Amino acid sequence: MAKLAFLPLIYLLSSLHSTHGYGSGAPPSQCGSLVPGHGLTPKDNSNTPYVVKLNSLQLKPGASAEVELTHDGSEKHFKGYLVQARSVSDDSVTGTFEIVSDDAQYVQCGEVPRSAVTHVFSESKESIKLNWIPPTNFSGKVEIVATFVQDYANYWVKVPSKTLEMLELEPESKPESELDSGQESESKQESEPELLTEDSDKSTCDLLDRLEAGTRQMEAQLQIQRTWIQNLKSGSNMKCAMQKASTDSAVDPSVHLARFSGKILKSDQTLALPSSLAIRWMNFIEVDNVRDGTAWNWTGGVSRSNNSHFSLDMELTEDEFARNITTNPKIIELWTETLKNNPKVQGQFKNFKFAIGQIYGVYNNDQPSTSPVNGNDGYLGIRSKGPSNETALADMYAVFYKQGTVDEFAINNHGRKKQAFQACKWYSKLPEGFSCGRGAPVDESCGSFERFIPIKCSEIVVKVAQRFCKREEINLEDPKPDCHLSINWF
Numbered sequence: 001m002a003k004l005a006f007l008p009l010i011y012l013l014s015s016l017h018s019t020h021g022y023g024s025g026a027p028p029s030q031c032g033s034l035v036p037g038h039g040l041t042p043k044d045n046s047n048t049p050y051v052v053k054l055n056s057l058q059l060k061p062g063a064s065a066e067v068e069l070t071h072d073g074s075e076k077h078f079k080g081y082l083v084q085a086r087s088v089s090d091d092s093v094t095g096t097f098e099i100v101s102d103d104a105q106y107v108q109c110g111e112v113p114r115s116a117v118t119h120v121f122s123e124s125k126e127s128i129k130l131n132w133i134p135p136t137n138f139s140g141k142v143e144i145v146a147t148f149v150q151d152y153a154n155y156w157v158k159v160p161s162k163t164l165e166m167l168e169l170e171p172e173s174k175p176e177s178e179l180d181s182g183q184e185s186e187s188k189q190e191s192e193p194e195l196l197t198e199d200s201d202k203s204t205c206d207l208l209d210r211l212e213a214g215t216r217q218m219e220a221q222l223q224i225q226r227t228w229i230q231n232l233k234s235g236s237n238m239k240c241a242m243q244k245a246s247t248d249s250a251v252d253p254s255v256h257l258a259r260f261s262g263k264i265l266k267s268d269q270t271l272a273l274p275s276s277l278a279i280r281w282m283n284f285i286e287v288d289n290v291r292d293g294t295a296w297n298w299t300g301g302v303s304r305s306n307n308s309h310f311s312l313d314m315e316l317t318e319d320e321f322a323r324n325i326t327t328n329p330k331i332i333e334l335w336t337e338t339l340k341n342n343p344k345v346q347g348q349f350k351n352f353k354f355a356i357g358q359i360y361g362v363y364n365n366d367q368p369s370t371s372p373v374n375g376n377d378g379y380l381g382i383r384s385k386g387p388s389n390e391t392a393l394a395d396m397y398a399v400f401y402k403q404g405t406v407d408e409f410a411i412n413n414h415g416r417k418k419q420a421f422q423a424c425k426w427y428s429k430l431p432e433g434f435s436c437g438r439g440a441p442v443d444e445s446c447g448s449f450e451r452f453i454p455i456k457c458s459e460i461v462v463k464v465a466q467r468f469c470k471r472e473e474i475n476l477e478d479p480k481p482d483c484h485l486s487i488n489w490f
Helices: 183-191 202-233 240-250 318-324 329-338 343-350 375-381
Strands: 050-054 065-071 080-087 096-099 105-109 112-118 127-133 140-151 154-160 164-166 259-266 276-283 297-300 302-305 309-313 353-362 391-393 397-403 409-413 416-420 433-440 451-455 460-465
Touching: 050 140, 050 154, 065 080, 065 140, 080 127, 096 105, 276 302, 276 309, 318 397, 329 343, 353 460
Parallel strands: 259 460
Antiparallel strands: 050 065, 065 127, 080 112, 080 140, 096 112, 096 127, 105 112, 140 154, 140 164, 259 309, 276 297, 276 353, 302 309, 353 391, 353 397, 391 460, 397 433, 409 416, 433 451
């Protein structure tokens, strides 16, 4: 394969191993236990420094409860959380939430959207506010329960609020004249809808306003997803059937979409932040060897960010993404011929998929391009620029997807025997599934190219800068803050 200088990227990690935490929010898989994936024992709730506050312990029909997650006066901040409402009678998840604070995102537990809320960023926070909306015609008692994560080793699971009681709707008493007005009058009243008047309960009006605001927010998210779907449909390698599979699975609560997250750093505080972030993937097996416009690539993602942190969600599950990766028939034919005397590795290669990608910033609502320029050599030239010619890139980081393994084998390279897929190579050490890496200097004991070392996928850094580093300026152990680096990885 040819040598290619690659500006590393960051991508959304799907499901982390059970010993990992969730730096960018809890997934739906935690809805039942509310236990972080830290692999440690939760702290005793009798000694928790955190509380779940309610504005009232009784709730009228049509009203919502104001909820606050905070400390008990100890001023101990927390980094992560997951909150639900549980029915006291059967411990089932009930009701929906409306987000008030910025560092919050909805989680779908079971079949009910917005039935839980978790953090977006792992920054320390003192308070999170939200509203809980009970189901229609719900009666009984509930507790708002929350898991608080102070740090990796210290967390409290299912810290309960005080019991919240739902009041039953009291029937309105009628004057005697109305009771004697006859069956015809009663029938007429029942057939006429009740109008909302100035004397209506103010909480009902507030609830309608919040529901309307929530609807607008959901419509905005749907519009983002429609844009990406349209973008994918226009790609040369995307099949409509694949699109439908993606859309169908997106509403399945058992599917956890990939997520990547981390920090945003500006080399100059006057530079503009991108309006959103996107991910660009390419086929590691093809690299720059396909130059007829048919090289596989995938661009997409739904991002959320503030001035210092970001998260980026994939729109395809791991299985869907794997099925979407294709390899040019000429490349397959080349490797099949090369491995004709090694049937074991030849079989491994037919089932092997390996993609590498880059996260970059999108300015002015530009549409991320799906068309490579001159194969994947043009991959790095596809960028969106801000008002001061700045670009946003995760310039020290790469994201990988790997399915299957390939044993080390020998090939004839212009009359010389050469080992391919050596066990010492960084890409041979990558786990299957999604993973992340940071650029590192050459390991002289195994080749002459720079490499990637594993990192957590919540530790990506997107840099905003106006220029790219000259080759003589690049030092992977002490990278310059005012220019984008490139990693000469293959």
